[in-house]
Amino acid sequence: MRSMFKLIGENLAAGEDLVLVTVIASSGSTPRGSGARMLIGKKGRLAGTIGGGTVEYRSEQIAAEILENKRSGEQNFTLTKDDVENLGMICGGAVGVFFYYIPAGDKKTTTLANEVEKRFELGQDIWLISDIARDGQLAIWSKAGGSFGFEIPDMVLKSLSRQPSRIRESNIDMYAEQIGSSGKVYIFGCGHVGQALVPALASVGFRCVAADDRPEFADKTLFPDAEDVRLVDFENIAEKITIGAEDYVCIMTRGHSHDTTVQAQVLRTPACYIGVIGSKHKIAGVQAELRKQGFCEKDFDRITTPIGLAIKAETPEEIAISICAQMIEVRADRSKV
Numbered sequence: 001m002r003s004m005f006k007l008i009g010e011n012l013a014a015g016e017d018l019v020l021v022t023v024i025a026s027s028g029s030t031p032r033g034s035g036a037r038m039l040i041g042k043k044g045r046l047a048g049t050i051g052g053g054t055v056e057y058r059s060e061q062i063a064a065e066i067l068e069n070k071r072s073g074e075q076n077f078t079l080t081k082d083d084v085e086n087l088g089m090i091c092g093g094a095v096g097v098f099f100y101y102i103p104a105g106d107k108k109t110t111t112l113a114n115e116v117e118k119r120f121e122l123g124q125d126i127w128l129i130s131d132i133a134r135d136g137q138l139a140i141w142s143k144a145g146g147s148f149g150f151e152i153p154d155m156v157l158k159s160l161s162r163q164p165s166r167i168r169e170s171n172i173d174m175y176a177e178q179i180g181s182s183g184k185v186y187i188f189g190c191g192h193v194g195q196a197l198v199p200a201l202a203s204v205g206f207r208c209v210a211a212d213d214r215p216e217f218a219d220k221t222l223f224p225d226a227e228d229v230r231l232v233d234f235e236n237i238a239e240k241i242t243i244g245a246e247d248y249v250c251i252m253t254r255g256h257s258h259d260t261t262v263q264a265q266v267l268r269t270p271a272c273y274i275g276v277i278g279s280k281h282k283i284a285g286v287q288a289e290l291r292k293q294g295f296c297e298k299d300f301d302r303i304t305t306p307i308g309l310a311i312k313a314e315t316p317e318e319i320a321i322s323i324c325a326q327m328i329e330v331r332a333d334r335s336k337v
Contacts, residue, residue, distance in 0.1 A: 001037070001179035002117070002120045002179075002180065003047065004037065004039055004048055005112075005113040005116040005117065006117065007039060007047050008020070008039065008102070008109060009109075009114065009117075011041055011046065012102065012104055012113075013105070013110065015105065017041070017067050017070070017101070017104050018039060018040065018101075019063040019066050019101055020037065020039055020040075020099075020100040020102060020138075021037060021038045021039070021059050021097060021098070022035070022036070022097065022098050022100070022130065023035065023036040023037070023095060023096070024096050024097065024098045024132070024164075024175045025095070025096035034164040034165075034166075035164040035177045036048075036049065036051060037050065038050050038059075040060060040063035040064070042067060044064075045060060050095075050097065055077050055095050055097070058077065059097055059099075062075055062097075066099050067101070070101055070103065071135075072098070072099055073098075073099050074096065074097070074099070075096075075097050076094065076095070077094065077096075078095075098130065098136055098175065099136075100130065100135070101135075108149070112138055112140065115145075115149075116128075116140060116179075119140065119180065122144065122145075123182050123184070124142040124143070124144050124180060124182055125142055125143060125180060125182045125246070126141070126178065126180030127142070127160050127176055127177065127178050128176070128177050128179045129141060129149075129156065129174055129176050130175040130176075131150065131174050132173040132175055133171065133172065133173040137149070139151075141157065141160070142180075152174075155167065155172065156172065156174050156176060159176065160176055160178070161178075162178055162334055164178075165177075181207075181246055182244070182246050183244075183246030183247050183248065184207045184208065184209050184227065184247050185206045185208045185247070185248040185249075186211060186243060186249050186250070187208060187211065188211050188234070188237070188249070188250070188251045188252065188253055188258075188262045189212060189250075189252035189258075189277075190212035190217035190218055190222065190229070191252065191254060192316040193316045193319050193320060194250075195316070196316040196317045196320035197250065197252075197319075197320040197323055197324065198210055198225050200320045200321060200324040201327065202225035204324065204328060208223075208225065208226045208227055209227055209228045209229070209230060209241070210222075210223045210226045210228075210230070211231075211232045211237070211241060212231065212253075213231070213232055213233060213234050213258075215231055218230060234253065234258050234262055235261060237262060237265050237266075238265065243266065243270075243271050244269075245270040245272060246272060247271050248273040248275075248327060248330070249269075249273065249275065250323065251263060251266070251276045251277065251307075252277040252307070256278075256285060256286060259276060259278065259286060260289050260290065263286065263303065264290060267295060267302065272330075272334065273327065273330050274302055274303045275307035275308070275323065276305040276307055277307050277308075277319075278306055278307075283305050283306070287300055307323050307326070308325070309322045309329075310322075
């Protein structure tokens with residue numbers, strides 16, 4: 001959504017009308033769930049996807065019509081068994097889609113796009129609110145920055161979660177979705193796997209911070225996709241890094257002793273994910289050492305090791321893909337909470 005809002009601002013400034021298409025409800029085996037979005041301009045789709053297939057194709061047609069009549073609206077699609085078979089699709093179900101018309105030069109949306117970028121820069125948890133009852137008008141909310149765009153009712157704010165939701169009560173009909181997270185991925189160890197992991201994670205929206213105790217590896221030129229690269233003392237990571245409840249940790253230093261040292265410190269943080277690279281033999285040795293330091297099975301249950309999905313990965317790039325896939329799964333599961 002960050003890049004989409006940049007595109008919205010640029011195209012509005014260039015004098016182009018736009019339609020922001022959002023899946024606001026879905027059921028059954030549809031290609032994409034609630035929160036999927038795409039941006040449509042006079043030349044067609046500019047960014048995003050709502051899953052392809054008949055729903056996306058028909059939505060592009062409807063968006064083109066909306067650009068002509070300049071009115072926002074909602075459309076419900078039901079894919080029957082015949083629809084699925086005739087279109088050669090493997091997905092079926094019901095989908096609710098909202099089309100938000102944004103006129104060229106719209107100052108409110110342009111200003112909102114600028115504010116979205118500011119809050120992303122600050123690393124805030126950001127929610128996007130669409131007022132369906134008022135033609136889809138947009139606002140954002142973050143704990144640090146409050147509401148921007150319009151005043152968001154308290155009952156909507158109380159309903160905000162990681163999972164997209166539509167809030168309907170009396171005269172309120174709003175759709176809320178988290179579009180930005182304060183969470184980062186802290187990667188301890190800037191070797192070959194770390195160097196392959198950062199671009200993989202960054203490509204799917206994770207904000208990465210790479211850390212090592214060797215100056216030649218804690219080098220920004222090795223990590224152009226990282227948000228930051230830090231030279232740290234593995235004996236005292238808190239000196240340079242603060243890990244919160246929204247943060248992920250990947251531990252892949254150059255040796256067992258460093259991994260153990262970092263794990264002991266990370267286990268004392270509320271990190272939502274702790275992944276450690278290594279063999280079963282290594283895991284047993286590290287846990288034996290951690291037990292001497294007072295850690296127990298409950299602590300070890302927080303650690304995913306060996307890190308990554310079991311896809312028989314061998315090269316640094318393959319291992320990076322396995323880790324990235326696992327973290328996508330963790331992120332998706334957390335979004336349901």
